[in-house]
Amino acid sequence: MDAQQLRAAYRGRVGNGSAAGGDAVVDAFARHLSLQRGLSAHTVRAYVQDVTSLLARLGDTGTDLASLDLTGLRAWLADQQRRGMSRATLARRAAAVRTFCAWAYRAGHLDVDVGARLRSPRPDRHLPVVLGVEDAAHLLKVAEERADDGDALHVRDxxxxxxxYxxxxxxxxxxxxxxxxxDLAERTVRVTGKGDKERVVPFGIPAARALSTWLDRGRGRLVSATTGAALFLGARGGRLDPRTLRGMLHRLTAVAGVHDLAPHGLRHSAATHLLAGGSDLRTVQEVLGHASLATTQRYTHVTPERLRAAYTQAHPRA
Structure with missing residues (x-):
C-alpha cells in the first residue's frame, strides 16, 4: 500500500476522531521533513509511508500514539522482518521511526522519545554490479555508434x-x-543532490563531445510547447523520466554484451574507477555528493588490483 492507502486504513481502524488527529500529525511531520530538514521529496514520501504503516498497526492493536513505547516499535519491526523485508528496508524504517519519535517528542505529541533506543538492523554489505574500465568504454562506444543514425533519442541516450559515467x-x-x-567551456555541471544541496562536478572530453552533439543536433528536435529548461528530454518534450533512462541502460547493456546494471551501478563503476586511478576518498566523496565520508567508504570498495599494487609499493617484504 502507498502512504495514502495506509492513511485510509489508519482512519478506518482508529475511528474518526483519532484519524483526524493522526492524519494531522503525519502531515505536520511531512512538513517538518520537507521544510525544516530539507529532505528530498523521495525521502519524505518514504518516511511518511513508514510512519503511516506504524500508525496503521497502532490502529490494529487499539493503541493510540500517546501509549507508543519501545516494545511496540520493536514488535512492529519484527513483524516487518517476518514479512520478508530486507535489512536495508528495515534499517530505513527504523531510521524513519526514530526521526518521527524525536520530532513528536519535541512537538509535544509524546511524553518520552521512545525511539531513541531503537536499534537498526545492520544492512547487508551488498555491492552493486560494476563494470570494468574496458566494459564501460565498450558500453559507451555502443551508445555512440547507435547515435550515429541521427535519431534524437539515441543521441540523448x-x-x-x-x-x-x-x-x-x-x-x-x-x-x-x-x-x-x-558549462561546456569549463567542462563542469551543477547538480542538486539530497537535501537540495548543490555541487559542481567536472566531466571529461568524451562527455563534452556527446553533450555538444545532443545540444546542437538532438535536443531541439524534441522540444515542445511545454518544454522547460531541462537538459535531457523525453520523447514528448518533457523532462526525461528516470524509468526511461533505467530501461534504456538495461537494453544497451544487453546489446553491448556487458553485465546488466542500473544507473546506480554505473555510478558505482565511476567511483570504483576513480579510486583505481589514484583518486582519494575525499575527492570521491565530493564527486558523489556524500555528506559523510563513512558513506563513501561503504559505497566504494578496493579492487584486488589496486590492493596488490599498494601492497607491492608499500610493504618492505613485498
Missing amino acids: WAALELL ATGVRVSELVGIDVGDV
Missing part, C-alpha cells in the same frame, strides 16, 4: 550515459539538470 551523479540528479547548469 549517448549523452546521458556519457555524463552519468563521467560524473557519477545519481539518476535523479541527472534528470534534474537544466541546460543552464552545464
Whole structure:
C-alpha cells in the first residue's frame, strides 16, 4: 500500500476522531521533513509511508500514539522482518521511526522519545554490479555508434550515459539538470543532490563531445510547447523520466554484451574507477555528493588490483 492507502486504513481502524488527529500529525511531520530538514521529496514520501504503516498497526492493536513505547516499535519491526523485508528496508524504517519519535517528542505529541533506543538492523554489505574500465568504454562506444543514425533519442541516450559515467551523479540528479547548469567551456555541471544541496562536478572530453552533439543536433528536435529548461528530454518534450533512462541502460547493456546494471551501478563503476586511478576518498566523496565520508567508504570498495599494487609499493617484504 502507498502512504495514502495506509492513511485510509489508519482512519478506518482508529475511528474518526483519532484519524483526524493522526492524519494531522503525519502531515505536520511531512512538513517538518520537507521544510525544516530539507529532505528530498523521495525521502519524505518514504518516511511518511513508514510512519503511516506504524500508525496503521497502532490502529490494529487499539493503541493510540500517546501509549507508543519501545516494545511496540520493536514488535512492529519484527513483524516487518517476518514479512520478508530486507535489512536495508528495515534499517530505513527504523531510521524513519526514530526521526518521527524525536520530532513528536519535541512537538509535544509524546511524553518520552521512545525511539531513541531503537536499534537498526545492520544492512547487508551488498555491492552493486560494476563494470570494468574496458566494459564501460565498450558500453559507451555502443551508445555512440547507435547515435550515429541521427535519431534524437539515441543521441540523448549517448549523452546521458556519457555524463552519468563521467560524473557519477545519481539518476535523479541527472534528470534534474537544466541546460543552464552545464558549462561546456569549463567542462563542469551543477547538480542538486539530497537535501537540495548543490555541487559542481567536472566531466571529461568524451562527455563534452556527446553533450555538444545532443545540444546542437538532438535536443531541439524534441522540444515542445511545454518544454522547460531541462537538459535531457523525453520523447514528448518533457523532462526525461528516470524509468526511461533505467530501461534504456538495461537494453544497451544487453546489446553491448556487458553485465546488466542500473544507473546506480554505473555510478558505482565511476567511483570504483576513480579510486583505481589514484583518486582519494575525499575527492570521491565530493564527486558523489556524500555528506559523510563513512558513506563513501561503504559505497566504494578496493579492487584486488589496486590492493596488490599498494601492497607491492608499500610493504618492505613485498
